[in-house]
Amino acid sequence: MALITIPYGKTYIETLIPDDHLQGVLIPKSHHYKAKAGEKDLVRMALDNPVASPRLCELAKGCRRIVIITSDHTRPVPTKIIAPLLLEEIRSSNPEAEITFLVATGFHRETTKAELVNKFGEQMFRNEKIVVHNCWSKETMIKAGRLPSGGELIINKLAMEADLLIAEGFIEPHLFAGFSGGRKSVLPGIVSDVTVLANHCAEFIAHEKAKAGILAGNPMHEDMVYAAKQAKLAFILNVAIDADKKIIRAFAGDSEQAHLAGCKFVEELAKVEGKESDIVITSNGGYPLDQNVYQHVKALSSAAAACKAGGVIIACAACNDGHGSQDLYEWLRGGARRAIDIIMQTDKNATIPDQWATQIMARILLAYTVIFVTDQCDHQLIRDMGFETAFTLEEAMAAAKLKAGPCYQITVIPDGVAVIVK
Known part of the structure; x- marks a missing residue:
């Protein structure tokens, strides 16, 4: 028997699987990667040796208004480590700079005070200027042209009016942008809802290159790079993390070149060979990404790449914050087939909120x-969306075995967000 451990909230779920039914456990190399130094030292090394860019302290000279784009409550970015070192670097050459942290919520809900304190720490929360982006607030936006795809580009005014724009974040495989990090801090991070909707259209979500691990030819990525250039994103500090959300490598410098270097590193660690199984067990890697159903489009996408058509996907997901999107809930409550039919007939300039997550989830539900x-979310809410539910992994396994039959094979992907299944 194999003992399997799956992240769940801030804890873990364990189960035993017979060896003759276990086809494989797909774990990225990042979960066992031995960092060459401590977390702070890794970040300092990156800042000391920026990719294709002067040092940040040089860029900051003479800049009055400096904006640092930072991730929101849904991302496990170790801001408590990264942000103080960014501030130290900037203030070493420009102690009088007016520095603002702009929280990139994208199309997500507003980050709460408690979540900001958890992210920055009490001292930084009290002493630094922090602004939470609101993509629906028209008065805080500026038009910046049109995306390559034709959509209107509207960006947060604070970022556009900055003398120096910086972004911190982390790089992981992303189900339709290829990888997170870099240019994604701008789009969808700090743009208008109009721009998010244009970029996340049905045509792009269905594009053959809009997949985890792919940047070249990915139309969503191309829009994002353009938006970052229009915003004049001058410098990034992105990190790669392990299963414990600890920094194992850092990349700083030019917004494109440093990001590409980070993506190459993450890709090598994230690639796993998958064989199709009757049952796939996965998770979103635990907190903070497993707080709602919406975010699980990521783990479900990885699981689908390793699951036989008609098979069973089991997602261990706290979902203590519910569905995470009223729009997604309403879409799926009307049925996966109906949702797909409406979405695929929707013009790319008339994208409806959260249709992108719906499109992917509905596609998975149909297959x-x-x-x-x-045990932390109303089961009826989840069932309304077309999913089945269980309170325990054992209960889910019993249901899955009935569907799969006695000769079932199982693949386990403990952290579906961290892998690229080939």
């Missing part, structure tokens, strides 16, 4: 049985 394992 697989999906069971959410949670």
Whole structure:
């Protein structure tokens, strides 16, 4: 028997799987990667040796208004480590600079005070200027042209009026942008809802290159790079993290070149060979990405790449914040087939909120049985969306075995967000 451990909230779920039914456990190399130094030292090394860019302290000279784009409550970015070192670097050459942290919520809900304190720490929260982006606030935006795809580009005014724009974040495989990090801090991070909707259209979500691990030819990525250039994103500090959300490598410098260097590193660690199984067990890597159903489009996408058509996907997901998107809930409550039919007939200039997550989840629901394992969310809410539910992994496994039959094979992807299944 193999003992399997799956992240769940801030804890773990364990189960035993018979060896003759276990086809494989897909774990990225990042989960066992031995960093060459401590977290702070890794960040300092990156800042001391920026990719294709002068040092940040040089860029900051003479700049009065400096804006640092930072991730929101849904991302496990170790801001408590990164932000003080960014401030130290900037203030070493420009102690009088007016520095603002702009929280890139994208199309997500507003980050709460408690979440900001958890992210920055009490001292930084009290002493630094922090602004939470609101993509629906028209008065805080500026028009910046049109995206290569034709959509209107509207960006947060604070970023556009900055003398120096910086972004911190982390790089992981992303189900349709290829990788997170870099240019994604701008789009969707700090743009208008209009711009997010244009970029996240049905045509792009369905594009053959809009997949995890792919940048070249990816139309969503091309829009994002353009938006970052229009915003004059001058410098990034992105990190790669392990299963414990600890920094294992850092990349600083030019917004494109440093990001590409980071993506190359993450890709080598994230690639896993998958064989199709009847049952796939996965998770979103635990907190903070497993707080709602919406975010699980990531783990479900990885699981689908390793699951036989008609198979069963089991997602261990706290979902303590519910569905995470009223729009997604309403879409799926009306049925996966109906949602897909409407979305695929929707013009790319008339994208509807959260149709992108709906499109992917509906596609998965039509091909697989999906069971959410949670004891922290209303099961009826999840069932309304077309998923099945279980309170324990054992309960979900029993249901999955009935569907798969006695000769079932299982693949386990403990952290579906961190892998690229080939």
